[in-house]
Amino acid sequence: MLVFWKQRLVMLMVPKTGTSAYEAALGPHAAMVVNDPPELKHAPVYRYNRFFRPMFERVGGADLELLAVVREPISWLGSWYRYRQRDFLDGRKTSTKGVTFDDFCQAYARGDRPPFANVGSQAKFIEPRPNGVSITHLYKYENQSGLLDFLEDRLSMKIDLPRENVSPRRATKLAPETEEKLRRKCAEDFEVWDRAL
Numbered sequence: 001m002l003v004f005w006k007q008r009l010v011m012l013m014v015p016k017t018g019t020s021a022y023e024a025a026l027g028p029h030a031a032m033v034v035n036d037p038p039e040l041k042h043a044p045v046y047r048y049n050r051f052f053r054p055m056f057e058r059v060g061g062a063d064l065e066l067l068a069v070v071r072e073p074i075s076w077l078g079s080w081y082r083y084r085q086r087d088f089l090d091g092r093k094t095s096t097k098g099v100t101f102d103d104f105c106q107a108y109a110r111g112d113r114p115p116f117a118n119v120g121s122q123a124k125f126i127e128p129r130p131n132g133v134s135i136t137h138l139y140k141y142e143n144q145s146g147l148l149d150f151l152e153d154r155l156s157m158k159i160d161l162p163r164e165n166v167s168p169r170r171a172t173k174l175a176p177e178t179e180e181k182l183r184r185k186c187a188e189d190f191e192v193w194d195r196a197l
Contacts, residue, residue, distance in 0.1 A: 001043055001052070003064075005031035007154055010052075010064050013042050014125050016079040017069040017141045021161050022151075029155065044125040049133040066134070067150075070122045070196050071141035073189040074182065077105055078172035080119040094118075101172040109178075109185040123188035138196040146197055 002011040002023060011026075013019035027033045035041045043052065045066065056064055071079070081096050081104045089095040093115035096104055107117035128134035139147040144161075152159055174182075183190055 001032075001034040001041060001048070002026055002030040003032035003034075003056075004029070004155060005061070008061075008064050009067060009154060010048070011067045012045065012048060012126075012135075014068050014070060014122055015042050015120070016076055016083065017071045017122075018144075019069065021163060024162050025159050026151070026155070029157065045127060045133060045135065046129060049129045049131065053133060065136035067137040067139070068126050068135045069139050069141050069147060070126065070193050072193055073122065073186060074105075074172075074174065074179065075141075076122060076189075077101075077108060077119070077182075081105075081172060084116060102175050102178050105174055105178050105182055109181045121186070121189055123186075123192045126192060138192075140193060140196045143197060 001013055004010070004026075011019075011022065013023070023033065023035060027035075034043070039047070040051075045068075048066070053061075053064075056062075070076075078101065081099075081101050084094055084096040090097065096116050099107075099116060104117055107114050108119070110117075126135045126138065137150065139150070148159055148161065
């Protein structure tokens with residue numbers, strides 16, 4: 001999470017949407033960088049609302065806007081799948097070694113996901129809270145130029161974006177019936193991506 005206090009902006013870090021690169025580029029310019037533990041670095045709207053918003057409101061931050069980036073859902077799952085192929089996960093229940101991408105997506109679309117496919121939901125990450133706290137600015141990962149334009153304008157600076165935390169390349173082909181199942185079972189994630197800028 002990056003907090004730009006003077007600019008009244010908080011960038012929430014949706015996992016697997018290139019946020020590590022933004023943290024590297026913008027961290028030195030942020031008023032606050034939350035990069036550990038992962039549960040706080042990747043705090044979704046509900047966790048921001050519960051822990052951070054009350055603290056910020058007490059010191060005059062009631063009008064902070066929230067920014068998030070979402071990725072096309074199949075591409076997002078592909079990034080998780082590739083990330084979980086890394087050697088450091090060998091032997092763990094979260095590893096996807098020995099699992100095809102199609103099997104990974106089939107497991108993700110189930111109600112009771114096995115550990116290797118339990119990677120959350122972008123729609124749940126940005127879900128508005130009953131008290132009205134919600135994402136103010138929602139960008140597609142695939143629209144990096146639009147996101148950069150917004151941030152450069154809002155932060156009054158030129159941003160040089162490095163490549164960070166890039167998942168290894170792997171085949172991520174889906175059977176048509178698997179894609180159809182994902183689109184049906186995870187419709188909220190596709191709707192969120194469709195409405196992002």
